[in-house]
Amino acid sequence: MNSAVQYRLSELYFNIYPRLVNRFNPSAPHSISIYIDGDRHYPFWGRAVNSKMIISAHRLRNPQFYSRYYDIFLHELAHLVQQYTTQNLADVEWLGEGLADYVRYTYGSDNLNADWPMIEYRHTQNYNDGYKVTARFLIWLDYKYNSSVIDKLDQGLRDVTYKQNTTWKELTGKSVEDLWKDYSQNPDIIHHIPWI
Ligand SMILES: [Zn+2]
Known part of the structure; x- marks a missing residue:
């Protein structure tokens, strides 16, 4: 993964995720796993289940899409905090x-x-x-x-x-x-x- 992208994702996670947990759901997972799927097993940009997030590497190599990626990442972090039942x-x-x-x-x-x-x-x-x-x-x-x-x-x-x-x-x-x-x-x- 491009180190600038990795840095930005870490920054979003450490800056924002704790604030979301605090505000919305203190029982949300305090530790999460993030998987970068490089094999395109998932047709979507990202997905969050339990304490796991899967994000597609499909366009991660194209700098044009980096900002879009941060967008998806934050949206999926919100789903990890939600923990709604299906x-x-x-x-x-x-x-x-x-x-x-x-x-x-x-x-x-x-x-x-x-x-x-x-x-x-x-x-x-x-x-x-x-x-x-x-x-x-x-x-x-x-x-x-x-x-x-x-x-x-x-x-x-x-x-x-x-x-x-x-x-x-x-x-x-x-x-x-x-x-x-x-x-x-x-x-x-x-x-x-x-x-x-
Ligand atoms: Zn969603």
Whole structure:
């Protein structure tokens, strides 16, 4: 592995992973294994299971993709902290992926070489599109309400207490559909967040 890439991955791990464990899940693995798959056994960029992360070396030799790599790495670190059960995640995968990208955006923001452009809101999007779309909505919620909403959504997925019909209302007084409607009417509130 290119030593600059290795250095950056270590830096992300040691700087950010402990903060994620502290905030979201102190019971998350305190020691993890990272495998670089050079044989392309995995069709995806990265994957996180239990305390193990597998990242594909497919494009690791091309400097053009290094920054993208840091992006994936941080997203997968978020999954290691989540430790959601698969039974629960099957129904709400969009939220788990949105929360992982929320972490990617919020904790990766001061890494200048990383590739974390915030996407724009579009009326064709929906809250359950997952990944960047859901993440942008979660950042808006974080700003509009407070970070404990994010923390409790994450906790609810881990405890399997999250319920689409009731959890959002308990946390904010509104259904997720109504929150999305508010967001779609004023998505630019997000620009008040300093890293944008
Ligand atoms: Zn993911």
